[in-house]
Amino acid sequence: LCHFFVQVENVRLLDRLSSRRAVLGTLYLTATHVIFVENGSETRKETWVLHSQISSIEKQATTATGCPLLIRCKNFQVIQLVIPQERDCHDVYISLTRLARPVKYEELYCFSFNPKLDKEEREQGWKLVDLSGEYNRMGVPNNYWQISDVNRDYGVCDSYPTEVYVPKSATAHVIVGSSKFRSRRRFPALSYYCKDNNASICRSSQPLSGFSARCLEDEQMLQAIRKANPGSDFIYVVDTRPKLNAMANRAAGKGYENEDNYSNIKFQFIGIENIHVMRNSLQKMLEVCELKSPSMSDFLWGLENSGWLKHIKAIMDAGIFIAKAVAEEGVSVLVHCSDGWDRTAQVCSVASLLLDPYYRTMKGFMVLIEKDWVSFGHKFNHRYGNLDGDPKEISPVIDQFIECVWQLMEQFPCAFEFNERFLIHIQHHIYSCQFGNFLCNSQKERRELKIRERTYSLWAHLWKNRADYLNPLYRSDRSQTQGTLHPQIAPCNFLYKFWSGMYNRFEKGLHPRQSVTDYLMAVKEETQQLEEELEVLQERLANLQKSQSGDNKLKSKQQDRSKQSGLYTSNNSLANTPQEYSSDLKSFPSRSPSQGDEEDSALILTQDNLKSSDPDLSANSDQESGVEDLSCRSPSGGGCLPSEDSGKDSDEAVFLAG
Amino acid sequence: LLRSSQPLTGPNRRRCREDEKLLGTILDEGERAFVLDTRSAQAAKQARMSGGGTEPKSSYPQWRRLHRPLERGRPLQESFIKLVEACSDPSLGMDRWLGRLESSRWLSHVKAALSTACLAAQCLEREGSKVLVHGAEGTDTTLLVTALAQVILDPSCRTLEGFQGLLEREWIEAGHPFHLRCARSASSHARGKQEAPLFLLFLDCVWQLSRQFPFSLEFGEQLLLTLFDNAYASAFGTFLCNNEKERSLCKVKESTHSLWAWLNQPEEKHKYLNPLYSHNSLVIWPSVEPQSIQLWQGLFLRWIRPSQHLDEAWAEIQRLVEEN
Numbered sequence: 003l004c005h006f007f008v009q010v011e012n013v014r015l016l017d018r019l020s021s022r023r024a025v026l027g028t029l030y031l032t033a034t035h036v037i038f039v040e041n042g043s044e045t046r047k048e049t050w051v052l053h054s055q056i057s058s059i060e061k062q063a064t065t066a067t068g069c070p071l072l073i074r075c076k077n078f079q080v081i082q083l084v085i086p087q088e089r090d091c092h093d094v095y096i097s098l099t100r101l102a103r104p105v106k107y108e109e110l111y112c113f114s115f116n117p118k119l120d121k122e123e124r125e126q127g128w129k130l131v132d133l134s135g136e137y138n139r140m141g142v143p144n145n146y147w148q149i150s151d152v153n154r155d156y157g158v159c160d161s162y163p164t165e166v167y168v169p170k171s172a173t174a175h176v177i178v179g180s181s182k183f184r185s186r187r188r189f190p191a192l193s194y195y196c197k198d199n200n201a202s203i204c205r206s207s208q209p210l211s212g213f214s215a216r217c218l219e220d221e222q223m224l225q226a227i228r229k230a231n232p233g234s235d236f237i238y239v240v241d242t243r244p245k246l247n248a249m250a251n252r253a254a255g256k257g258y259e260n261e262d263n264y265s266n267i268k269f270q271f272i273g274i275e276n277i278h279v280m281r282n283s284l285q286k287m288l289e290v291c292e293l294k295s296p297s298m299s300d301f302l303w304g305l306e307n308s309g310w311l312k313h314i315k316a317i318m319d320a321g322i323f324i325a326k327a328v329a330e331e332g333v334s335v336l337v338h339c340s341d342g343w344d345r346t347a348q349v350c351s352v353a354s355l356l357l358d359p360y361y362r363t364m365k366g367f368m369v370l371i372e373k374d375w376v377s378f379g380h381k382f383n384h385r386y387g388n389l390d391g392d393p394k395e396i397s398p399v400i401d402q403f404i405e406c407v408w409q410l411m412e413q414f415p416c417a418f419e420f421n422e423r424f425l426i427h428i429q430h431h432i433y434s435c436q437f438g439n440f441l442c443n444s445q446k447e448r449r450e451l452k453i454r455e456r457t458y459s460l461w462a463h464l465w466k467n468r469a470d471y472l473n474p475l476y477r478s479d480r481s482q483t484q485g486t487l488h489p490q491i492a493p494c495n496f497l498y499k500f501w502s503g504m505y506n507r508f509e510k511g512l513h514p515r516q517s518v519t520d521y522l523m524a525v526k527e528e529t530q531q532l533e534e535e536l537e538v539l540q541e542r543l544a545n546l547q548k549s550q551s552g553d554n555k556l557k558s559k560q561q562d563r564s565k566q567s568g569l570y571t572s573n574n575s576l577a578n579t580p581q582e583y584s585s586d587l588k589s590f591p592s593r594s595p596s597q598g599d600e601e602d603s604a605l606i607l608t609q610d611n612l613k614s615s616d617p618d619l620s621a622n623s624d625q626e627s628g629v630e631d632l633s634c635r636s637p638s639g640g641g642c643l644p645s646e647d648s649g650k651d652s653d654e655a656v657f658l659a660g
Numbered sequence: 661l662l663r664s665s666q667p668l669t670g671p672n673r674r675r676c677r678e679d680e681k682l683l684g685t686i687l688d689e690g691e692r693a694f695v696l697d698t699r700s701a702q703a704a705k706q707a708r709m710s711g712g713g714t715e716p717k718s719s720y721p722q723w724r725r726l727h728r729p730l731e732r733g734r735p736l737q738e739s740f741i742k743l744v745e746a747c748s749d750p751s752l753g754m755d756r757w758l759g760r761l762e763s764s765r766w767l768s769h770v771k772a773a774l775s776t777a778c779l780a781a782q783c784l785e786r787e788g789s790k791v792l793v794h795g796a797e798g799t800d801t802t803l804l805v806t807a808l809a810q811v812i813l814d815p816s817c818r819t820l821e822g823f824q825g826l827l828e829r830e831w832i833e834a835g836h837p838f839h840l841r842c843a844r845s846a847s848s849h850a851r852g853k854q855e856a857p858l859f860l861l862f863l864d865c866v867w868q869l870s871r872q873f874p875f876s877l878e879f880g881e882q883l884l885l886t887l888f889d890n891a892y893a894s895a896f897g898t899f900l901c902n903n904e905k906e907r908s909l910c911k912v913k914e915s916t917h918s919l920w921a922w923l924n925q926p927e928e929k930h931k932y933l934n935p936l937y938s939h940n941s942l943v944i945w946p947s948v949e950p951q952s953i954q955l956w957q958g959l960f961l962r963w964i965r966p967s968q969h970l971d972e973a974w975a976e977i978q979r980l981v982e983e984n
Contacts, residue, residue, distance in 0.1 A: 297771075297950070298950050300950070302761060302762035303758070303762055413969060417969070475980075477976065496961055496965070499954065502951040511947050512947050512949050512951050512952050516873060516876075518875075518977075529980070529983050580778060581949075583778040583782065
């Protein structure tokens with residue numbers, strides 16, 4: 003197997019809400035994972051959790067049954083263990099605390115992860131997403147935009163990439179001058195270019211304007227952006243902070259653009275709260291998710307108090323504003339926040355997604371993240387805690403963006419080539435550090451660490467498994483997939499839903515028991531196979547008819563039906579059981595326990611699976627429990643029964659006598 | 661599964677041998693069963709003061725009583741009105757929407773209805789016990805529970821035909837007073853005190869089931885919307901009057917057309933079918949966690965939210981299935 007250095011026996015893994023459904027097993031800590039192996043059963047079910055995923059560990063009060071340890075993960079999994087001996091529990095607690103807070107990059111899993119690919123394959127994997135090709139696709143360089151290598155040694159801005167696109171009329175002098183007037187020297191650079199009307203989205207950080215400072219080069223920079231769009235005589239400058247915060251920054255010598263100083267700009271605040279507010283918001287929402295047997299009221303009030311959906315909507319509204327400015331008004335937009343690496347990234351990528359259908363394809367989406375998040379220096383390490391760092395830097399910034407995408411998918415089900423599972427896996431791997439894409443805080447740091455030579459690319463891995471991530475309803479010729487998406491702006495509060503697929507990901511009982519996505523993919527596949535078979539048969543028929551031989555043996559139908567049963571084999575054991583519907587019985591699970599059956603556990607990642615290393619086709623297949631069953635109903639008619647009820651359990655129901 | 665109205669026990673604890681005998685004949689020697697009362701224990705007790713009440717244990721020793729209070733009448737109507745108002749309030753920001761949704765309490769009612777129906781179903785299916793459901797009149801929450809329990813338990817109630825039969829049996833023939841309950845919908849601040857959206861609550865619960873079990877109902881959302889429409893205003897006689905007696909007196913069957921006849925025509929029927937349907941012979945147990953219960957946007961936001969993209973999605977689903 004692999005080396006472990008802590009082993010504890012007779013540990014119980016609790017179903018998060020019910021001590022009744024505990025399983026007994028052995029706990030292992032390795033250099034990279036926490037592993038729980040169930041006793042006894044022939045299946046030896048294993049639960050693996052990467053240390054990188056661990057967000058917090060809580061030691062709870064010792065009870066008669068043992069010492070409870072609660073592990074909360076960044077992918078929202080919550081694991082409750084009970085360790086018999088206090089001393090062992092303490093050891094595990096101390097070890098895990100250390101393991102979950104790596105100090106050096108080399109401690110991270112991506113440096114030991116080995117999918118057994120050769121050097122060539124690894125390199126190819128990294129080349130899969132190519133940004134220079136992307137800019138070409140957009141239509142630059144051209145008469146208005148050029149590539150600049152002024153930052154080639156990261157000498158101008160160390161959090162920017164070596165190659166940025168700037169307006170043709172922006173000389174190196176202007177760029178450097180402007181960078182000195184911008185926080186972290188993040189000067190205005192191109193994020194998205196719309197070749198239909200020359201409007202563009204540029205991004206930067208806040209100007210160091212204080213109350214009255216000016217910078218000629220910075221003003222020239224904005225002029226240059228305006229000139230790069232001959233169709234409009236002004237540009238929008240969008241500050242994604244609340245006005246009060248931006249104003250407060252002026253006292254610290256920073257601030258925002260004064261319309262009087264910058265000719266031909268229209269300035270706009272779009273108040274999105276800062277990383278601290280967002281961190282707290284998520285925290286509150288997760289507390290709601292951890293409530294035991296919440297009433298509808300507890301849940302809705304809790305959700306509202308967290309403010310989470312309000313923030314999601316704020317980000318979305320900003321993206322919509324920018325997309326409209328570009329697509330409908332043909333006006334370029336310069337976006338910034340404080341440092342231009344959080345809210346700016348969110349808002350630019352949402353806007354791009356709305357504007358350009360390419361980013362709604364699987365490849366395009368990877369490119370989008372690579373462009374607006376990775377290359378432009380979003381601080382992955384600080385935000386997602388690759389290494390142990392300042393807790394105040396932690397914030398669910400990219401999580402919010404990913405949720406915006408999900409919300410859009412719910413409103414426009416045919417518009418995206420990929421499905422929800424794709425988003426969930428990306429989020430998972432941003433925290434998992436299993437791949438090197440999201441390490442460090444900038445391109446510069448990644449190159450210094452030689453990430454590409456020493457780790458593997460997530461994109462290649464996802465691409466290899468892309469069949470699992472397809473949206474069956476996507477058709478590139480649909481109205482939703484062409485041109486700009488127009489989400490409703492108002493009234494539309496109700497359009498924002500709580501994403502239980504993400505935040506209650508590992509609680510199988512909550513989700514629709516049958517996956518429509520998987521079923522439709524299977525249908526599509528089967529239709530395609532049948533069509534191919536049909537073609538083959540038609541060809542044969544044509545050939546036979548052509549041939550002059552009197553031999554009439556038409557073996558049409560015997561053609562290999564072996565493909566037909568090609569969908570999944572039936573597995574009726576994935577049934578559902580009733581949850582406890584009596585709300586006054588607090589000691590019972592209030593979540594619908596999915597059948598205490600094999601493929602249940604949230605995170606099955608055995609050594610064998612490490613290659614494909616995903617938290618889970620199984621984890622998601624139990625969320626969509628019924629994948630096996632429902633798809634076994636061959637749509638062409640050999641119905642087998644989708645599994646629902648077990649009918650075998652007898653220990654569930656409890657009732658009060660009147 | 662049985663249903664009735666409340667026993668008229670009254671303040672003096674009247675007994676009725678015939679009633680006791682009737683309930684007794686259903687059970688074997690020593691067999692235990694449940695009475696599921698859709699009023700709170702307190703409300704049921706208070707009902708005695710006005711001549712109603714509950715089955716006293718001494719007279720009905722084989723029956724154990726469970727109370728699961730479900731909202732009905734005026735408060736349910738208010739809940740409905742509040743929800744509709746929240747949905748159509750343009751000034752409502754995201755920071756207050758959920759609170760408004762919550763204060764309407766509608767989703768809590770959905771949760772309670774589903775939980776109670778599941779409880780009844782559990783008694784039958786898991787405990788193998790018979791269940792008698794009643795509230796006060798036996799015409800509102802009683803029918804909600806019995807009808808919903810059958811959708812959960814019985815796959816034949818999940819077919820288009822079976823569902824229609826269920827509606828006929830458990831709502832129409834059973835005497836849910838449609839005429840009184842479905843008068844003015846959410847515009848009614850009930851001078852008509854009899855107005856209450858029990859039937860809508862039922863349809864909402866069925867919609868929740870269809871969302872959690874997308875393959876298990878033969879019909880789709882369109883049917884539920886059509887039923888909602890017709891309960892309030894209809895070209896057909898199906899939902900007229902309050903009970904069979906009135907329908908007979910008004911000669912409804914002789915002078916009107918049946919909604920079912922219309923729906924079941926081949927050229928109409930296909931609109932109401934669920935392309936994902938696959939017969940599921942098992943019981944469908946829904947999750948009643950708050951995250952699992954969602955606002956029925958198709959109904960409550962029907963005229964507010966653009967449906968074009970969702971319609972396109974359904975058309976695509978239909979196409980994929982048919983193409984196969």
